[in-house]
Amino acid sequence: MKVFYDNLGQLVTSEDRKIFYKDVEVIDGKIPNLELGQEHFVTDECGREYPIIHRGIVHTDWFAKTYDATEERLGSYVENDQTTFNLYAPTATKVFVSYHNKKHLMLRKPNGVYTHKVAKNLHNVSYSYVVHVNGDIHVTTDVYSKASLPNGVASVVVDFKQLNLNVVPLKPRKGVILETQVRDFSMDPNVPFKNRGKFLGLLESYGNYGKRHIEDMGVSHIQLMPVNDFGSVDEMNPFLNYNWGYDPMQYMVLEGSYSSDITNPVQVIQDFANVVDGYHQSGIGVNLDVVFNHIYEVFPSSLNKTVPYFYFRYNEGYYLLNGTYCGNEIASERPMVRKMIVDTCKYYAETFNIDGFRFDLMGIMDIETLNSIQRALPNLHIYGEGWHMQSGLSDQMKASIPNSRKMPNVGHFNEQFRDVIGGRTDGSGLGFADTGLTPNIQMSxxxxxxxxxSPSQSINYVECHDNYALADRVAILNRDINVIDSINALVILSKGVPFMQIGQSFFRDKQRNNNSYNLPDKINHIDWSYVDRYRDHHEWVKFCIQFRKENPEYRIDFDHASIRFVGSHQTLSIHPTWVDVNQHEGE
Structure with missing residues (x-):
């Protein structure tokens, strides 16, 4: 028999038995309110004891108010050569922190935070929490861990004063965002990258390839696909499997397979800081793709082991909701879950001077969380996939495109623009190249x-890591490659925020795969030789980016077939199948 505590003064059993609680017979499940943090048991008529499992109670307003730790500094940290451990675990009856092969009992605060201080600097020392909760004992990493042993075996204390991060900040600005994946960048077997598949590979250049390509292109930002710890690649054998990284396990820990030395848990922090600083030195911002809508595996995660039933959404039968189609939904609307998300963004922004965040499946998250991030980091570019998806969150609370006016400083990937300009994601058409000028295209x-x-909310794109690349769609439809020039020009020059995937300018393809998230490197890696093979098309993209920079107030005109972008000295005429550039004296 299992006994659940779902609401104040109410028990629910999974079997129809008569149960007793503290010598009081419980018939309908109504009992005195339970004080969390203490062990509670019920007995049946045979005298058998069952631990009470705190389940629905953690979803109540009472729980949120009673165990409000939003002002607490959580995780492990070092100050004045003293190490502090703080863990939010209100339903736990006791918690130990284990380091140096010894367990230390933590002190419980009234707000449900367990704390332990030691008068030593434990930099680079691994630790775990032993959480006694719901009659079970869980050994787990820290939800707020900043480093870990390979594959998340244990958390690691970091004294950031012992690291040499020194990332030069950039002034906020707007421009063209270019998406890339860390591993894809440096896996071309025909280019002699020294740090293949690693963070440091992003800093290497070989002729026109690598970092120099991005500098030469003229984009304002790179957007890195997920760089925090994800669960589907063995960090000790990273090239056995491939994954984009949309399967997070630890949000504040950087992915170990990208480290130049996986045996040193803090090396990946230094490597990543070097990358951000290297791009900042070149005047290029770095945005991070973050995945706060789901987690890779719920039951072994620190979120589940620390406060069971709290961090995720459930239906009335307490089965995990699955609006993400990834097995679970993170309950961003709960104040302490929101705090974890906001604190994670602040950590990356304050530690590495990150310039922006792209939120995967942002429509699964709630409006207040996105606005809270924007308020906490007002100079950063906040944007994401505001798809309206079915989830456990009410429609009026979703950070989705229909609610975009409730988030005036948050951008959204524009699916209307994508479909009418570049064609549908299933590869069935090429948008503007097929239809010519339409009212929807004019509006987009x-x-x-x-x-x-505002146009600043519109992330204009026709290609990203998802679905077919533009090159694949052109090949599937057996169309002339020159149509990409018109489509790419509209991405860059339309009002809004231009977004491209790396290689979109030089006809990079995925060999006609429309979902390559776990396919081999030979499918996903950048073939840098395409930069030379399709040089003319790449130079056209560079030209459009430069036109936009030099003509911030350019005018857009329409005629019956083409779209004209009129700058101070040039006019770009974009037709479905050709482009034309005219010099003039200005207007």
Whole structure:
């Protein structure tokens, strides 16, 4: 028999037995309110004891108010050569922190935070928490861990004063965002990268390839696909499997397979800081793709082991909801879950001077969480996938495109723009190249004011890591490659925020695979020789980016077939199948 505590003064049993609680017979499950943090048992008529499992109670307003630790500094940290451990675990009856092969009992605070201090600097020392909760004992990493042993075996204390991060910040600015994946960048077997598949590979250049390509292209930001710890690649044998990284396990820990020395848990922090600083030195911002809508595996995760039933959404039968189609949904609307998300973004922004965040499946998250991040980090670019998805969150609370006016400083990937300019994601068409100028295309080019309050909310794109690459769609439809020039020009020059995937300018393909998230490197890696093979198309993209920089107030005109971008000295005429550039004296 299992006995659950779901609401104040109410027990629910999984079997129809008569149960007793503290010598009081419980018939309908109504009992005195339980004080969390203490062990509670019920007995049946045979005298058998069962631990009470705190389940629905952690979803109540009472729980949120009673165990409000939003002002606490959580995780492990070092100050004045003293190490502090703080863990939020209100339903736990006791917690130990284990380091140097010894367990230390932590002190419980009234707000449900367990704390332990030691008068030593434990930099680079591994630790785990032993959490006694719901009649079980869980050994787990720290939800707020900043480093860990390979594959998340244990957390590691970090004294950031002992690291040499020194990332030069960039002033906030807007421009063109270029998406890339860390591993893809340096896995071309025909280019002699020294740090293949690693963070440091992002800093290498070989002729026109690598980092120099990005510098030469003129984009303002790179957007890195997930760089925090993900669960589907063995960090000790990283090239056995491939994954994009949208399967997070530890949010504040950087992915160990990208480290130049996996045996040193803090090396990956230094490597990543070097990358951000290297791009900042070149005047290029770094945005991070973050995945706060789901986690890779719920039951072995620190979120589940520390406060069971709290961090995720459940239906009335307490089965995990699955609006993400990844097995679970993170309950961002709960104050302490929101705190974890906001604190994670602040950690990356304050430690590495990150310039922006792209939120995967942002429509699964709640509006207040996105606005809280924007308020906490007002100079950063906050944007994401605001798809309206079925989830356990009410429609009016979703950070989705239909609610974009409730998030005026948050950007959204514009699916209207994507479909009418570049064609549907299933590869069935090429948008503008097929239809010519339509009212929807006019509206999209002018900033999609039928959807957004401001063009700055519109992330204009036709290609990203998902679905077919533009090159694949052109090949599947057996179309002339030159149509990509018109499509790419509209991505860059339309009102809004231009977004491209690396290689979109030089016809990078995925060999006609529409979902390559776990396919081999030979499918996903950048073939840098395409930069030379399709040089003319790449130079056209560079030209459009430069036009946008030099003409911030350019005018957009339409005629019956083409779209004209009129700058101070040039006019770009974009037709479905060709482009034309005219010099003039200005208007």
């Amino acid at each position: 080019v002018l900033g999609s004011n039928n959807i957004f309050q």
